Amino acid sequence: MERNPNKFWNPYLAGVALGLVLLSAFLVMGNGLGASGASLRFGIAALDVLAPAHVAKTAPLARAAASAHVSWLVFEILGVLLGGFVAAYTSGRLKIEVLKGPRIGTGARVALALSGGLLMGIAAKMTRGCTSGQALSGGALLSVGSWAFMFSVFGGGYALAWFMRREWR
Amino acid sequence: MTFPVLPAHELGLVVAVLIGFGFGFVLERAGFGRAPKLAAQFYGTDMTVFKVMFSAIVTAMLGLVLASTVGLADFKVVADHAASATFLLPMVAGGFLLGAGFIMSGYCPGTSFVAMASGKLDGLYTILGVIVGQVAWSEVEWRPGFAWFHNAGNFGNYYLWELFHLPAKAGPVVVALAVTAMAVGCFLGAEKLEKVLSGRADPVAMATPAGKPGRLVFAGFAAVVLVGVAGLALPSSTQARIREAPAIGQLDLARRVFDEPWRLRIVDLRALEACATRRIPGAECVPADKLGSLGLAYANPSRDLVLVGEGDLLELPPAAAAYTGRVFTLQGGWKGWETFALVQPAPLAAGALPADVELYRLRSGIRSAMTGMKAAPPPPTPVAAPAGAPRKAGGGCSG
Numbered sequence: 205m206e207r208n209p210n211k212f213w214n215p216y217l218a219g220v221a222l223g224l225v226l227l228s229a230f231l232v233m234g235n236g237l238g239a240s241g242a243s244l245r246f247g248i249a250a251l252d253v254l255a256p257a258h259v260a261k262t263a264p265l266a267r268a269a270a271s272a273h274v275s276w277l278v279f280e281i282l283g284v285l286l287g288g289f290v291a292a293y294t295s296g297r298l299k300i301e302v303l304k305g306p307r308i309g310t311g312a313r314v315a316l317a318l319s320g321g322l323l324m325g326i327a328a329k330m331t332r333g334c335t336s337g338q339a340l341s342g343g344a345l346l347s348v349g350s351w352a353f354m355f356s357v358f359g360g361g362y363a364l365a366w367f368m369r370r371e372w373r
Numbered sequence: 374m375t376f377p378v379l380p381a382h383e384l385g386l387v388v389a390v391l392i393g394f395g396f397g398f399v400l401e402r403a404g405f406g407r408a409p410k411l412a413a414q415f416y417g418t419d420m421t422v423f424k425v426m427f428s429a430i431v432t433a434m435l436g437l438v439l440a441s442t443v444g445l446a447d448f449k450v451v452a453d454h455a456a457s458a459t460f461l462l463p464m465v466a467g468g469f470l471l472g473a474g475f476i477m478s479g480y481c482p483g484t485s486f487v488a489m490a491s492g493k494l495d496g497l498y499t500i501l502g503v504i505v506g507q508v509a510w511s512e513v514e515w516r517p518g519f520a521w522f523h524n525a526g527n528f529g530n531y532y533l534w535e536l537f538h539l540p541a542k543a544g545p546v547v548v549a550l551a552v553t554a555m556a557v558g559c560f561l562g563a564e565k566l567e568k569v570l571s572g573r574a575d576p577v578a579m580a581t582p583a584g585k586p587g588r589l590v591f592a593g594f595a596a597v598v599l600v601g602v603a604g605l606a607l608p609s610s611t612q613a614r615i616r617e618a619p620a621i622g623q624l625d626l627a628r629r630v631f632d633e634p635w636r637l638r639i640v641d642l643r644a645l646e647a648c649a650t651r652r653i654p655g656a657e658c659v660p661a662d663k664l665g666s667l668g669l670a671y672a673n674p675s676r677d678l679v680l681v682g683e684g685d686l687l688e689l690p691p692a693a694a695a696y697t698g699r700v701f702t703l704q705g706g707w708k709g710w711e712t713f714a715l716v717q718p719a720p721l722a723a724g725a726l727p728a729d730v731e732l733y734r735l736r737s738g739i740r741s742a743m744t745g746m747k748a749a750p751p752p753p754t755p756v757a758a759p760a761g762a763p764r765k766a767g768g769g770c771s772g
Contacts, residue, residue: 325506
């Protein structure tokens with residue numbers, strides 16, 4: 205297979221393909237796609253090592269630890285890592301690196317990634333799902349909350365884009 | 374209903390990995406493992422995020438609507454199972470927060486996993502941040518002062534078709550078609566915007582043009598909308614074809630035969646000889662198999678069509694259902710009419726209720742008018758007629 209790291213799938217065809225994956229998740233598993241549930245479970249696993257009794261005492265964590273939906277997401281995310289790895293390898297994009305715009309240092313980029321992740325983690329717990337679980341899956345299911353969330357995400361991104369231009373441009 | 378399949382636990386986890394594999398593979402190939410490409414969405418130079426997400430939503434949504442239409446699944450059942458309840462306030466606030474985190478980190482939680490899998494350290498740090506953030510909010514979300522916000526605006530499972538007050542059955546289809554039409558419009562707009570904005574020399578702009586496959590997807594979505602709208606229009610006429618005609622009672626019909634015969638069109642579907650011998654006044658004798666020759670679909674709909682069969686009509690003939698005005702079937706058919714209007718009602722015992730007396734009088738009157746026989750003398754009126762006002766001479770034979 206030809207490996208060109210700058211060649212991507214046509215976005216619309218990729219979208220249709222992603223839609224078919226999502227549809228199969230709906231029809232086979234009765235669940236949408238997601239990501240943030242899995243990362244929460246990883247956090248819970250880490251907490252279990254650091255402070256063993258703490259999770260059971262914190263209701264939201266205990267709930268997530270016992271949720272079958274979250275278990276599905278953990279295994280789905282294992283698949284995502286596998287699929288992402290194979291796709292990156294076969295397209296020549298598999299490389300240990302830090303991606304950033306031309307005008308920002310690696311340290312600043314990593315700090316922004318970490319703090320952006322922190323905000324998203326808080327937000328994803330607040331919204332009962334991230335862009336995958338809430339916007340993509342819930343959006344396809346025509347949930348009102350999902351659509352409100354989706355517009356807000358784009359709103360938040362565009363509102364802050366001008367301040368973050370040095371990171372990307 | 375056949376779907377969702379909901380496989381047993383172990384098999385389900387294998388399927389989860391397979392589905393996740395597809396998810397991750399497609400995301401990576403679309404370019405979602407690269408922060409600069411994702412961030413370019415918010416500078417208008419590369420709308421890949423929007424295009425991929427929206428066409429994925431439309432595809433999955435249409436697929437599920439189609440599966441529901443052919444009876445393989447039920448849209449609402451799947452949605453109730455897979456979608457979370459709506460908590461409006463935290464979802465809008467959290468949405469803004471997540472958007473802010475998105476432009477800072479360059480990823481959303483899902484794509485950061487793909488980035489990490491392809492070796493991007495910024496993706497790894499994003500995941501670490503996400504985990505810390507989630508655990509932190511889990512610590513506080515249920516505590517006083519936070520719980521009200523975390524659960525504010527709880528609408529339960531709440532869907533767009535309910536928001537727009539559409540019927541539960543057709544609602545998902547209508548909204549899905551509207552979303553699809555909107556998507557095609559937005560895609561064309563996104564292509565235009567990219568062209569305008571990447572016209573400026575921009576080193577990071579690396580949008581993949583829609584090209585032929587993209588146009589194919591547009592055309593496919595647009596075709597679905599057209600077919601869907603046509604399909605929505607058709608069922609309403611097929612519904613008319615299988616519509617239930619309300620029954621009209623004998624007394625109501627008799628009243629209308631006397632009071633406003635010009636607003637009735639009574640069609641007697643019995644055999645020609647039977648109808649020719651005796652029929653409801655003004656009825657046309659049209660045997661059921663000749664009904665099509667009336668051209669009811671194009672007839673003036675101002676009169677109410679009343680169908681008279683031998684007994685109750687079990688199903689509405691299609692030719693009559695095509696009538697655009699109101700259609701009734703006569704309750705009990707001709708047999709019911711015969712016993713109601715053409716047979717002298719049994720005399721009432723003394724002390725009968727006034728309502729029964731009234732009905733008796735009406736039925737006797739109807740019978741005498743229909744059969745040309747003199748009415749039996751009415752039973753004595755229970756209440757004395759008010760004296761004074763001269764009684765209007767009217768109607769009966771005894772007047």
